[in-house]
Amino acid sequence: MLRANSMRFLDMDSRIDRSSPHSAFRIPQFFKHARAVAFAITCLFIGVSVAWASDGAAPFTQVARQVQPKVVKIYGVGGARGLEAYQSGMLISAKGHVLTVWSYVLDADEVTIVLDDGRHYVAQVVASDPMTEVALLKFDPGKDEVPHFELSMAAKAQPGARVLAFSNLFGIAVGEDPVSVLHGVVSAVAPLDARRGAFSTNYRGEVYVVDAAANNPGAAGGALTDSQGRLLGMLGKELRSNVSGTWLNYALPVAAFATTVDDMLAGRFTPAEMKDADKPANPLAFADLGIVLVPDVVNRTPPYIDRINPKTPAAAVGLRPDDLVVMIDTQVANSCREATRLIERIEHDASVRLGILRGEQFMEFTLTAKPDAASKDTTPPTSDEKK
């Protein structure tokens, strides 16, 4: 149904482009019949009034008007079982390149791109990156001018900076409505540790966390800009933070996908092979250090040391039974399960720093598994402790 509609709209577009007087065309016509001096005075008035209007009372008016045309509405597949059939995207070239977030919405032969003035185009997916979940779309603008962001001109922001989020959240904007603008501040610039349902995201790099309710259905692919309209990043899908358990409002910084997009534009992008970066080839285990934790009985069993095997690295540095393992390198281990998971992320021959609570004392120990323990068959007494 959508596709049928888009055909109709396209016809209308060609009509509009010829007949509707865009402001940009109007000015030269005005020129021909006006004197330069009068025009200069007019300009002066306009300039002053614009500057005045943008001060204080409506600080974001100009910026919003400038950015809104660069953010598009994307319509694709969906609609069943509460899945939205729409999302947002950012124009990044005059040739009709649109950057958005890969999702089921794009899972079609073609998707419809609708600009802020109602112009419709059919676009194809050029490439997508499973790591950042960035997808590049392309439509043919023909002779149409297409406003766009320059990724190379992107800015950066620190916590506390005012930001604007542009997206078609909840699909509120239709036809020639521009996308919605929300304002807030950067709450944090922090690594993404979040999940959708049971699935954690592949991307673990830094994101802008914002205090606007920016990430709602349909917002993915929208733009986050600073208070002057400079692009900061792209709004992501709805995610729940593993840190706080709350829904996260965030954007992927441009730096996280700029190279990928450049490669995509140049046609030389090949998706990196996805592998679990957390799992080293030969992971470390507590047993290798000579540590036996207490039996893991509940979801958050505190990771107390049950016993220390003699003549092991743990014994050598003076770890004791009843020590509580709270940190593994820089990560906090708040349960046996978490401690085991963290230790398995470390290469077997790497040294590991353990933060220990002994009574009221916080102590740190640095250990390295014995080289001869690398071969697992040589440690039969403790290897069964691994879970």
Add this chain to the structure above:
Amino acid sequence: MRRNNSFEISSILCVTKLYFLVVAWLCVAPFAALAQPDASLGAREEAALTAAAEKVAPSVVQIRTIGGLDVVEGTILADGPTTGLVISPDGYVLSSAFNFVQKPASILVTFASGKQAPAELVATDHSRMLVLLKATGVADLPVPSFAPTNEIRVGQWATAIGRTFRADRTNVTVGIVSAVNRMFGKAIQTDADVSTTNYGGPLVDIQGRVLGILVPMAPQATSEVAGVEWYDSGIGFAVPIAPLAERIEQMKKGKDQRSGLLGIGMKPENPHSSPAELAVVRPDSPAGKAGLKKGDKITEFNGKAIHSQTDLRFAMGTLYGGDTAHVVVIRGDERIERDVKLIAELPAFRHAFLGMLPVREVPRDAEKEKAQGEAKDAKNSKDAKPGQDSPAAAKGERATGVVVRMVYADGPAAQAGVKPGDRITKINESKIGSVDDAIQAVNNLTAEAKVAVQVVREEKSLELTLTAANLPTDVPNDLPPARKPLANVVEKGVQPGKSSDLKLPEFQHSCRIYVPADSSPRRELGVVLWIQSSADSKPDDTIRKWQSICDRDGIIFMIPTAKDADHWERTDLEYLHRLLQQVTTKYQTDPRRIVVGGVGNVGALAWPLAMASRSTVRGVIAIAAMPPRQLQIPPNDPARRLAVFAAIPPKKDTAAAFGQSLKTVSDAGYNVSTLTTNDVTGNLNELNLEELARWIDTLDRF
């Protein structure tokens, strides 16, 4: 100008050179305008807000907990870090109680400097939802400055600060102060995003002074997890701590803090329009010891005028156990002033019992009575409220006592010689005009108390002294009729009633309702709201089982069906609550016999429904329906009785678990009667059903 500026530039460049500069200026002007806010208010504000956050950041710590629960009261707890605020150079840290509901085994604090130290939970403030931690082995920590509470204004900037996403940087959200004196004067409200990412952290003003500690809170709930559902919604709360200096000193000594209690109960009436009249004064409470009595009206509390129950709640809101309050009450024409030392915790209240069952007298003018609605509850007020259409004359007429339907064997009344047919006219100082009067009088007693009861027997008045007992948990085996056969009226015998569908316009749910035939003269009907799985029994089949009981005892029986098959959710409580409201408005109901029942897992919803509708519901029937584990059982309320009837299936492990959860209910002071069924699924046989019917029929005991 719809298109962007670059578009204009390219279009215009082709125009004559003469105009080029002017045109270029036109195009640049908007850019200059864009840059304008940078140098102006917006940018200066942004800089000031950032500076404010930076100023307090050194005192904001990250807290990690090790071990503990992962689900509390149905809330799944994230295991990420939380936030705290240093309040002393030697390592005292305040945080939100929510951050510790999981009862962790160990606590680790990371300071802004990067230093890590173990910490101990020293004390909890249950009133403000704060905890005090003490980190060991630290010194010379930076302490923030605090904004004086009286300088906090609605509309001023407020930045919420946490240290959760990373240990080396704070996270900030920005908003304004939305309100002061929220949560009965305990908190200020902000529209800055508040969530687990900053609970325990400070809310600061634009100068970087601490306005309060961020905590989740909800007005009607006392649980630590209450209010969490409002995260990031524009409704956040922060507790100002400048006024708590003295409390924090006590907390440093390990003393938990709780809201101060008087030990009174007020009538279940509209709290905003009803005066703070004491319906119940517990003799063992601060109010009781200070000599306050049932019927007293509180008119002043700590110098504040009290006009309503809400006023009183507000006046008491900020007080702690141990605080002394100056209370002024009006008793008749007398003005009484007392200093009352509030208490932090009252022992569980158990209702006293005199061992009698009243005859249910027919309201003289049922229609009139109905129209007066609220007046029913105000029956025993000593002086008619001005402006209220209180039937003083009727009251005089009706102050003729309550006739005893049955005397419980070996109960206090039996031991003192009370007999069926006696008319109880006075209990201690309370004149008895209705069953409610009698129940309210007894609500003011505790077991073992000596009670003077005036009895009229064959036109003669007797003064008897009873020793109060506790409400019995046994259900009597045999009950005389609840009403006297009336002279002049030929009872037609029991007519069958009607089943029909009751639909509430705003809800998708449906409800089957059985109303007994309108016997003449009218009687007040009990209400049973029955929650069961439609897979277990069809509503009409259940009604058929209950029909003869409903006809005999006068009970409206309702079986609601969830909008989504058997899937009831806590959000459906609103519907069930409205259902009860609807039926009590529409019919002449007996407010002492309104009960909710539930069968099996589906029926467990009866528990939260009863707890949420304490003003209406007097009993819970739980047929193999255990109270939900996450349900918080509030302490028994003297003024609002709630009795429990539980049928326990004879399965070993379930019975043990059921028994355990019932003990929690009983320990909170509630009257719990139990019955072990023969049927494994908890189905009631005919004998069980009769016992249950008798339990409902004795809910107006006193």
